[in-house]
Amino acid sequence: MASAPRPLILPVSRSTFNAEPMKHTKKKITPGLNLCCAMAGVLACLALSSCKKYLEAKPDQSIATPSTPEDLEGILNNYNFVNARYPSAGEIAADNYYLKTGDYNALLEYQRNFYTWQKYGKNLGTDYMAPYNAIEYANVILDALPKISIREESRKRQIEGSALYIRAAYHYALAQLFCGVYRPARADKDLGIAVRLTADIADKPVRTTIANTYIAIIADLQKAIPELPPLADTKFHVSRCAAYGLLARVYLSMSDFPNAGKYADAALAIYSTLIDLNKVNANANVPFPQFHDEVIYDARVAAPAALQQARAKVDTLLYASYAANDLRKAVYYKNNTDGSKAFKGTYSGQANGALFTGIATDELYLISAEAKARASDISGALQRLNTLLSKRWKTGTFTPVTGTDAAQVLTRTLEERRKELPFRTLRWTDLRRLNEEPARAILLYRNISGTLYTLKPGDLRYVFQIDEEAVRLSGLEQNP
Template identity: 45%
Template sequence: MLGSKKINIVSSLLLVTLAAIMGGCSKYLDAAPNKSYVIPSTLKDFQALLDNYNILNNVDMSVGEISADNYYLNYADWAALSDEGQRRMYTWEKDYFFQFNAGDWRRPYAAVYYANTVLDNIDNVDRNAANAMQWDNVLGQALFVRAKTYCQLTAAFTKAYNPVTAPTDMGIPLRTNSDFNIVAVRSSLAETYNTIIADLKTSAALLPVTPVHVMRPCKTAAYALLARTYLNIGNYDSSLRYADLCLQLKSNLLDFNTLTASATYPIPQFNAEVIYESFMPTPAPLNNSRAKIDSALYQSFASNDLRKTVFFKDNGNGSVGFKGSYEGGTAPFSGIAVDEVLLIRAESSARKNDKTNALNDLNTLLIKRYKTGLFAPVTAIDANDALDKILVERRKELLMRGLRWPDLKRLNFEGRNITIKRVLNQVTYTLPPNDLRYALPIPEDVIKLSNIQQNPR
């Protein structure tokens, strides 16, 4: 998306990105960027940085989805993985998941560096009546990008949020400016979430309701990400509020009856439900030629539930693969869409003892997923029963979107007692509730170079 004049900006930034994400190690600073590179200094320059799809939109983290229980690998496919770290990740080993300069750590902090470059320099551009909307939009986008990236890092590399211990639990390194000489330290989990929420609230006040394209952030996306964030920390008043604010602005749902379920990839990219577009580059374990959907999960879809054919392909050997990405292809969608926000509002209502509105939202979604005329509205005896049913549908609807891993952490923290397991060559591997391994290990080379503290194993 960058114009040719902006390639020098990107190249210059990438030269220093490693130093920025490794913790300010001076040995990376010996070779300064070429002085001929353009320094971003205009709103057009800043927008060009924020429009870099390959840095900000198509590099979402896959480590949580690889670790989650939505799929399984047979032994032959697992053994054939060329990346030893991915094999270890699949069986929840304690360490050595990542090769040197690992993408699932490096890429997020590269996105943060882009955002911080804008945030550090935008005040050098005078905000005036002529450029105020553009100025605010650029600032809001940068704040959203940083918050969204911190959300993903937190979901992978920290434990479940406990309001009592969050002030002392380890969060992530928060890079709040682009000065790569500042040594990285791990903030507390409370500080991490406070930073995410503050960035998102400010961005929501600055961004337009409707973006030029869903590849750019907007007010609706900021509200949606606030709803997701508050859900993850158990603040249901706020998750309900921001989900509602989002849905007041955008509530489009795809009618799965209008899709060609037999198509290779039935759901189009940039469809009407998408609020913010981003995806995970398909890692080898999640390739739909290898990843088999958990059989009990697949069987939980009713025969008249169109997701059973829209989401899945028959592998011809008794297993099924996933084909329901909102990317219209193999890459798993990990952005934000209306269905997720509707389920957040439904869950939040149920947790607030509002059975009626919880079920209204759930049924609003499901009627668009079942064959026309064959959907029987979900009922519940009370709000707790409604919550149980919403959580079942949340797992089914938001399959392979990078949301299951943080869901497992938060649901086990509240006592859902979910143990997940893998079986390889007749050996069973288990991950019990609230295990330390739910906070994935930070890459060992990052620990060595930055001296930040590793997650307890």
């Protein structure tokens, strides 16, 4: 079957989405600029696009700073600012969907340029500035924490661990877009991102190497792990299990499979619940509620116009890859009136294109399976893979995957990863890392009104342009 035109780099229109009620807060937190009273000045500087400080954004020293543990927890409890600032360009840049010409033409200019993989760096706020703003909130917490008296040591440690996780998670998300794939032989030479480890405006943003980018991310997560509880009181709070899971994701993107498997298994040792899709309503427009049983840490991207259900048509080859008795085919997708398919299987609990990018158990089973297959632990890989797939097939129809060849088991694992995790903001990173393996490298293409756009493995366009305003204000070196 011929595939509809494949997709790849999309934009992020700042669509409106619903932040969840703030539970377990000690202060009422109002979404918007009022993170907490003491932080009003910080937020005014960081959140207003007219400030346009980007990496240089820093609360003026004369502005009130957080002075109580409730202030710090108030920042951490603000879902919109902490959990929902992840960039969507990587998902827009993945081959999970295609756009029809009319839908493509209706997009804003920067979205059309992303979609056809053109170099474009204007007004990337949601993908570039917003993650750095979240990093700034984490740095404000970490800078203020030593100055605040907190009697309960466990409370202080959890605040610190949470801020470290947030900083690491957003640095990692930015690294998947604005610097190249991690290659051990070149990582200490290739440009990484500007890593921000303080809220001090005197610390001028400078791009470090890819090696130092990942060293900083991993160091934050390693430091966070002992500070955090095994599981959080609510799923939009950070836990040790989530930190293990993010470390597994980071190491996988680096093709460090032993460590990826180690941390995936550590997370699963704490929490390993999977949903049986036989018990999910396949006819529901939103089949998975937010904070459901597979979610370890809840986070999401804003809903870009190009990824909304009415526009994003699921890649035909992806949809055809599901077997008839694979329940993901019905639970994840719905029929459009034109015969195409739309994705509805997000773990965000939203139907507006606000995609889940948090940590969930299904991803960890697949990371563990891939690591074991690459280490020729065939039985271990098959055990992880079959545990997951047994929950995905119609009752009575699943035949466990078998095999004696590690390469074949690895291929099957990667095929299942493709089917299990679409529209999860993971595919762009997978394309980048798997393109390093010649046998798994693929050509991507788009077809707009008869004009064919292609993206070859290893193309420089796998790295996005840094926001032009950030380059102008901070003097950061632009990507080629």
